[in-house]
Amino acid sequence: MTKPSLRYLFAALLLAVTGSSDADLASMIEDCDGCHGTDGISQWTDMPTIAGASVFLLSDDMYFYRDRARPCATSDYRQGDTSRPATDMCAVAAKMTDAEIEAIAAYYAKLPFKPARQDFDGALADRGRAIHDQECENCHADSGRDPDEDAGILAGQWMTYMRAQFTDFIAGKRSQPRKMKVSLERLSADDVEALLHFYASLQ
Ligand code: HEC
Numbered sequence: 014m015t016k017p018s019l020r021y022l023f024a025a026l027l028l029a030v031t032g033s034s035d036a037d038l039a040s041m042i043e044d045c046d047g048c049h050g051t052d053g054i055s056q057w058t059d060m061p062t063i064a065g066a067s068v069f070l071l072s073d074d075m076y077f078y079r080d081r082a083r084p085c086a087t088s089d090y091r092q093g094d095t096s097r098p099a100t101d102m103c104a105v106a107a108k109m110t111d112a113e114i115e116a117i118a119a120y121y122a123k124l125p126f127k128p129a130r131q132d133f134d135g136a137l138a139d140r141g142r143a144i145h146d147q148e149c150e151n152c153h154a155d156s157g158r159d160p161d162e163d164a165g166i167l168a169g170q171w172m173t174y175m176r177a178q179f180t181d182f183i184a185g186k187r188s189q190p191r192k193m194k195v196s197l198e199r200l201s202a203d204d205v206e207a208l209l210h211f212y213a214s215l216q
């Protein structure tokens with residue numbers, strides 16, 4: 014599907030469910046893309062790509078942020094009008110209604126995910142693959158690539174962003190399924206590093 018038709022579809026959807034105008038829609042997308050990159054594909058290693066994840070995951074994350082149930086890192090805008098004041102995901106989500114969250118999740122879920130081009134260590138990546146297959150593949154299917162899974166896309170996500178998420182999970186600052194917590198608790202710092210290189214290697 015081409016971009017203009019997607020945008021049209023999203024506009025129609027948003028209008029139907031929220032009464033928000035085309036202009037509201039355009040400015041909301043511009044706001045997200047200002048940090049996450051054009052069409053939700055990030056070029057910055059600390060910023061997650063949001064295109065192509067499932068509607069469930071994207072909307073769920075926004076509700077977590079709105080409830081402040083997930084840490085929010087303050088961030089500058091990366092493109093467009095970069096003089097906009099820095100903000101964070103909790104503040105972004107706080108301004109959105111449920112219908113807007115569902116509509117914007119549907120929009121980014123339909124855009125294609127693009128794995129990040131980034132450096133990795135091959136030996137560490139091999140070790141990471143073995144750990145992933147044993148501990149993580151059950152929920153993060155197809156080496157963490159499967160966008161139908163409601164656990165997000167790990168393969169090809171940026172390493173700096175992922176490292177920060179591991180830190181938050183391990184510190185208990187971000188909620189996670191009980192079984193994932195059990196898996197993460199089994200990992201050493203070296204195991205985590207190996208996993209990061211494995212996910213980065215999937216390009
Ligand atoms: C000022 C910059 C900024 C803006 C604007 C912004 N984001 Fe974010 N977003 C971030 C940062 C930084 C993170 C990762 C760190 C964190 O969780 O705080 C993030 C994380 C996310 C995540 C979690 C991704 C994952 O894989 O778990 C989602 C989903 C998301 N943003 C969606 C959106 C949407 C939708 C919009 C527009 C309505 C938006 N963001 C606007 C900076 C921004």
Ligand code: HEC
Pocket residue numbers: 061073074145148149150151152153163164165166167170175178179188189190191192193196197208
């Ligand atoms: C029982 C299922 C389950 C297992 C096992 C599991 N995870 Fe998860 N994982 C999830 C779910 C569900 C989420 C989404 C949490 C949310 O709603 O934000 C997630 C999210 C993540 C995220 C955040 C992705 C993002 O974009 O922010 C990372 C990183 C992650 N898992 C890594 C792992 C690793 C590494 C393992 C193995 C050591 C693992 N998980 C095992 C279910 C699981």
